[in-house]
Amino acid sequence: MRGSGHSVDSIVDAALSLLDEIGLPDLSMRRVAGALGVQPSALYWHVENKQTLLAALADRIVGEAAAGASVPDAARALRAALLAHRDGAEVVVSTAALGLGSGSLEGRLRDAYAAAGSADAARDATVLAQFLLGHCYLVQQRMQAAAIGAYDATPGEVAASTEADFEAGLAALTGAP
Amino acid sequence: MRGSGHSVDSIVDAALSLLDEIGLPDLSMRRVAGALGVQPSALYWHVENKQTLLAALADRIVGEAAAGASVPDAARALRAALLAHRDGAEVVVSTAALGLGSGSLEGRLRDAYAAAGSADAARDATVLAQFLLGHCYLVQQRMQAAAIGAYDATPGEVAASTEADFEAGLAALTGAP
DNA sequence: ACCTGAACACCGTTCAAGT
DNA sequence: ACCTGAACACCGTTCAAGT
Numbered sequence: 001m002r003g004s005g006h007s008v009d010s011i012v013d014a015a016l017s018l019l020d021e022i023g024l025p026d027l028s029m030r031r032v033a034g035a036l037g038v039q040p041s042a043l044y045w046h047v048e049n050k051q052t053l054l055a056a057l058a059d060r061i062v063g064e065a066a067a068g069a070s071v072p073d074a075a076r077a078l079r080a081a082l083l084a085h086r087d088g089a090e091v092v093v094s095t096a097a098l099g100l101g102s103g104s105l106e107g108r109l110r111d112a113y114a115a116a117g118s119a120d121a122a123r124d125a126t127v128l129a130q131f132l133l134g135h136c137y138l139v140q141q142r143m144q145a146a147a148i149g150a151y152d153a154t155p156g157e158v159a160a161s162t163e164a165d166f167e168a169g170l171a172a173l174t175g176a177p
Numbered sequence: 178m179r180g181s182g183h184s185v186d187s188i189v190d191a192a193l194s195l196l197d198e199i200g201l202p203d204l205s206m207r208r209v210a211g212a213l214g215v216q217p218s219a220l221y222w223h224v225e226n227k228q229t230l231l232a233a234l235a236d237r238i239v240g241e242a243a244a245g246a247s248v249p250d251a252a253r254a255l256r257a258a259l260l261a262h263r264d265g266a267e268v269v270v271s272t273a274a275l276g277l278g279s280g281s282l283e284g285r286l287r288d289a290y291a292a293a294g295s296a297d298a299a300r301d302a303t304v305l306a307q308f309l310l311g312h313c314y315l316v317q318q319r320m321q322a323a324a325i326g327a328y329d330a331t332p333g334e335v336a337a338s339t340e341a342d343f344e345a346g347l348a349a350l351t352g353a354p
Numbered sequence: 355a356c357c358t359g360a361a362c363a364c365c366g367t368t369c370a371a372g373t
Numbered sequence: 374a375c376c377t378g379a380a381c382a383c384c385g386t387t388c389a390a391g392t
Contacts, residue, residue, distance in 0.1 A: 006375090028364085028365065028366080029365085029366060029367085030364085030365070030366085038376075038377090039376070039377055039378075040365095040366080040367085041367080041368075041369085041376080041377070041378080041379095042375075042376050042377075044366095044367070044368080045374085045375060045376070046375090049366080049367075050366065050367090093311075093314065093315070096315055096318060097315065097318035097319045097321070097322040097328065098322070123341070123342060123345055124345075126342050127308075127312075127342055127345050127346040127349070129311075129315075130308060130311040130312040130315055130342070130346065131304075131307055131308040131311055131312075131346065132311070133311045133314075133315065134270075134306075134307040134308055134309070134310045134311020134312070134314065135304075135307040135308075135311070137270060137310075137311065137314075138270070138273055138274065138306070138307055138310065141273060141274040142274045144274070145274040145275070151274065164300070165300060165303050165304055165307070168300055168301075168304050169304040169307065169308065169350065172304070172349055172350050172352075173346065173349050173350065175349075183356090205383085205384065205385080206384085206385060206386085207383085207384070207385085215357075215358090216357070216358055216359075217384095217385080217386085218357080218358070218359080218360095218386080218387075218388085219356075219357050219358075221385095221386070221387080222355085222356060222357070223356090226385080226386075227385065227386090
């Protein structure tokens with residue numbers, strides 16, 4: 001902090017817009033450094049390694065989504081947050097076990113279930129998080145495949161049928177529409 | 178075929194046992210070549226690139242699991258197949274959109290739903306596949322984190338509580354125990 | 355037909371050294 | 374405190390050349 005060259009926040013900023021431009025497979029430490037006009041080694045002053053940078057990116061992607069909402073609305077808000085950035089689901093899911101990334105996401109759902117008086121908020125949240133992450137991951141994979149032309153539908157068609165898939169799963173897992 | 182040096186099957190064999198040994202992050206084309214006693218470039222005679230090798234690996238992991246079973250048994254068999262190999266879920270999920278990898282898995286579930294007289298077997302299969310893949314991916318991530326010690330449970334504890342999570346989600350998505 | 359050898363354009367990370 | 378420069382040990386992939 002305090003006007004110095006770069007903070008961890010500015011690195012996450014750069015990484016996030018680079019993610020939207022080029023996608024996760026091409027998101028290298030060297031590219032992030034390049035976007036900041038700095039040597040790759042400079043990043044390691046602010047960030048321990050690539051894994052922790054991705055975890056910070058995951059936290060930023062999840063953001064404040066779903067705070068204080070009902071279970072279905074929390075799930076919808078988290079879905080929207082993941083789908084808002086290219087490969088957002090893969091970033092979040094890949095750091096989910098670190099507690100860092102998605103203690104966040106699963107925790108958010110746990111709060112929603114607890115507020116709704118669930119008898120086992122922890123299990124309910126785990127199950128819904130697994131569906132939510134699997135859903136978003138596969139949706140984004142399919143959208144990318146559709147963009148490349150390797151899939152038999154346009155990105156628009158994928159987006160539409162995909163939301164109905166989500167609502168179907170959500171209704172089944174939460175017990176009602 | 179025909180007694181030549183290596184087939185694509187022998188490459189998948191080597192890749193699969195290497196996967197169990199070292200995990201997906203360390204599974205490089207160069208390591209696979211090394212395990213076969215061959216130069217890395219030799220692999221490209223049999224296989225187009227790493228992505229298609231991973232797709233073939235995914236097909237091998239899914240195998241014949243769940244053929245002709247009821248929906249819940251198909252789901253359980255597929256779960257067991259993914260969990261049987263280190264990072265199995267990540268391999269399968271990462272190639273799921275290619276039709277190559279998990280036209281397989283999702284198709285298997287679609288067949289089971291269709292045989293059970295589902296009104297929308299395609300959607301039901303998509304939703305269950307998303308849960309199944311998200312579940313297995315997160316379970317394996319958690320088991321690995323537990324093995325490293327970065328997680329607050331032993332691998333055994335993770336495996337146990339995890340199966341109950343799966344049955345809870347499965348019951349909700351299929352409508353009954 | 356199948357493989358080697360060498361090369362190309364990359365990686366993540368470390369660490370002395372500069373300022 | 375923060376960054377550069379150079380290095381280390383790797384990647385996936387291509388392609389001429391060998392057999």
